[in-house]
Amino acid sequence: MSWGLRNRLDRVLPGLPNGTGSVMFAIDHGYFMGPTSGLENPRETIVPLLPHADSLMLSRGILQNSIPKRTNIPIVLRVSSGNSILNEDLSNEKLCVSIEDAIRLNVSAVAFSIYIGGAYEHQTIVEFSKLVNDAHSFGIPVLAVTAVGKDMNRDLRYLSLASRIAVELGADIVKTYYCEGFSDLIAACPVPVVIAGGKKVPELDALKFARNAISDGAAGVDMGRNIFQSDSPENMIQAVRSVVVQGVDPKEAYEQYKSSL
Ligand code: R5P
Numbered sequence: 540m541s542w543g544l545r546n547r548l549d550r551v552l553p554g555l556p557n558g559t560g561s562v563m564f565a566i567d568h569g570y571f572m573g574p575t576s577g578l579e580n581p582r583e584t585i586v587p588l589l590p591h592a593d594s595l596m597l598s599r600g601i602l603q604n605s606i607p608k609r610t611n612i613p614i615v616l617r618v619s620s621g622n623s624i625l626n627e628d629l630s631n632e633k634l635c636v637s638i639e640d641a642i643r644l645n646v647s648a649v650a651f652s653i654y655i656g657g658a659y660e661h662q663t664i665v666e667f668s669k670l671v672n673d674a675h676s677f678g679i680p681v682l683a684v685t686a687v688g689k690d691m692n693r694d695l696r697y698l699s700l701a702s703r704i705a706v707e708l709g710a711d712i713v714k715t716y717y718c719e720g721f722s723d724l725i726a727a728c729p730v731p732v733v734i735a736g737g738k739k740v741p742e743l744d745a746l747k748f749a750r751n752a753i754s755d756g757a758a759g760v761d762m763g764r765n766i767f768q769s770d771s772p773e774n775m776i777q778a779v780r781s782v783v784v785q786g787v788d789p790k791e792a793y794e795q796y797k798s799s800l
Contacts, residue, residue, distance in 0.1 A: 543678025547647045548711055550613040551594045551680065552731055552758050560753040560783035563733055564592035564776065565763035567617040567650070569601065572624050577767035581605040584767050591776040593784075596650055596682075596761055599636055603644075613647035615682055615761075618670065619663070630657030630686065634666045638673040648680040648712065655701035656688030664708065671709035682733075682761075683710035695720040702728045714761050717748045722755040731758035736765035742775060742796055746789035750782050759783060774799050 540548075554561040566585055568575040578584055582605040589595070589612055596615040597606070606614075618636040622629045632652050641649050651670050653663045667683065674681045683705035687697040693716045702713045706728055715724065717734045725732055734752045736745055745765040752760065760783055769775035778796040781787040787795075 541678045544675065544680055544711070547613070547678065548680045548731075551615055551648045551682075552712070552733075553593050554784060555731060555758060559786070560757065561593040561733075561759035562591070562776070562780050562783055563594045563596055563615060563759060563761040564588060564766065565596045565735065565761045566601065566767065567597045568763060570598045570617055570620050571622045571629065575764075577764065577772070584772060587773055588766070588776050591773070591780050593759070594647065599640070599644065614644065615648045615650050616641050616644060616646040617651075617684075618649045619651040619666070619684075628658050628689070630654035630659040630663065630688075632659065632663055632666075634670055638670075638677060638679070641674075641679065642677060646679070648682055649674050650682040650684055650714070652684040652686055653701070653705060653708075654686045654688070655704055656691050656697065657686065658688075660688075664704070667705075667710075668708050675709070680711035681709065682712040682714055683708070684714045684735075694718050695723060699724040699727055702732065706730050712758070717752045717757075721752060721757070725756035733757060733759045733761040736760065736762035739764045739768045742769060742778065743789060743793045745775075746778055746782050746792050746796075749779055750789045753783055753786075771796070771800055 552561040594613040598617045619632040620635045621632040685701035691697045698715045705713045713732045766776050774796045778792040781792045
């Protein structure tokens with residue numbers, strides 16, 4: 540691994556060298572969902588949370604228009620798109636941001652969705668592989684957002700299949716969901732794995748699965764809705780941080796969350 544790639548990877552996931560978890564804050568949802576609940580005014584929601592996140596995953600447009608230019612937070616830029624929630628099949632994605640623009644935006648990593656078992660599996664795999672060629676030639680790490688076909692369960696069988704394929708294609712970070720038997724997924728996936736939060740669930744439940752993922756070997760969370768759709772996004776990101784980075788028990792972190800409401 541080149542010096543630049545290693546350095547950027549450690550900036551995106553600063554817990555890696557110490558063996559602790561990292562908090563990547565995912566706010567890229569609007570690229571196919573538009574003004575998602577909780578992110579209607581991106582700047583207003585995101586800026587107060589920046590001091591509590593290790594890195595930020597987002598689209599080019601929100602980076603340019605809603606994030607202060609004088610921030611040091613490492614950026615993980617979504618570079619695939621091609622769908623909106625108005626279409627039934629969400630897997631028809633291609634590379635939509637050039638590596639030159641990603642470099643101009645001073646990003647620390649790029650993120651691309653592959654749809655394993657989806658209608659556009661082949662297209663997303665080939666596009667992803669080409670992105671790895673380009674990004675690695677500039678020392679930029681690539682995060683694979685792994686999605687499985689819409690008829691497939693988000694269970695160990697399919698999530699592990701998608702995650703391993705991402706590694707085989709050259710991913711530097713794999714993003715997946717937490718599932719039963721997660722430690723087997725980690726064992727088969729020799730790069731850092733981060734978990735998405737998925738749809739909003741009660742805060743304590745989100746803190747518990749974040750803790751379980753770290754205990755099972757995840758390198759961190761790449762969480763969005765369970766933070767920005769919480770009653771108090773600022774308290775919630777701090778609770779997630781204490782569980783993922785400081786190893787605080789989820790129940791204790793939840794009590795802290797409630798007491799500061
Ligand atoms: C999909 O919209 C994105 O890649 C999200 O970043 C990802 O699903 C993580 O966000 P959440 O925790 O809301 O699932």
